[in-house]
Amino acid sequence: MSHNTIAENQKRLPLDHLESVWLFGYGSLIYKADFPYLQRRPARIHGWQRRFWQGSHDHRGTPEKPGRVATLIEAPQASCVGMAYEVTPDVFTHLDHREKNGYLRFFTTFEWLDHQADQQVEGLVYVAGPDNEAFLGAANEADIAAHIARSEGPSGPNPDYLLNLAEALRQLDADDPHVFAIETELLRILKR
Ligand code: SIN
Secondary structure, eight states, rough: OOOOOHHHHHHHHOOOTTSSSEEEOOOOHOOOOOOOOOOOEEEEEEEEEEEEEEEEHHHSSSSSOOEEEEEEEEEEEEEEEEEEEEEETHHHHHHHHHHHTTTTEEEEEEEEEEETTTOOOEEEEEEEEETSBBBOOOOHHHHHHHHHTEEEEEEEHHHHHHHHHHHHHHHHTTHHHHHHHHHHHHHHHHHH
8 A cells, every 4th residue: 555645745735824826737737637727827847857757556557556657856957847727725635635646745936838937936746756655766768658558547548648648748849858758669569
């Protein structure tokens, strides 16, 4: 059984005193917004890179056969494009449940990708760090693609997570060699 982060997130960052909160999504939160939001805007964060290094026990795999999903890894020279959502604090009850398999929320700074690119905002991001029990760590992109190709969980096939994310990143004009290399390998394995 993997560590469940719901209680830890609710204890460390109470949000109820805020009218609204920005959330930065970089994985499934980009393309699957199954929660109400006030507005959403493409954004970038600095000092982090997206990597398929997190195991998924509850969405794209099972505890016995975890899938592979995205987390953020600290990298001082890197940046990561995603989608930011302005939400009311109550929405984090749902989000904490959705992200419970190892993700902790942190405040960080985003910059906008659209016309007000000079403006910055503080908001939350869910990160599954190397010390969480579901963390799988680094592997080459071909091995990650093979792992994803054979994985499936309650939220559906693991390939859908990767392919939906790659498509969403193209729509954002985001360059992400790691994700696109896994996509190329995965499509070769799936012969699509
Ligand atoms: C995120 O999308 O920001 C977190 C990881 C995920 O839910 O896929």
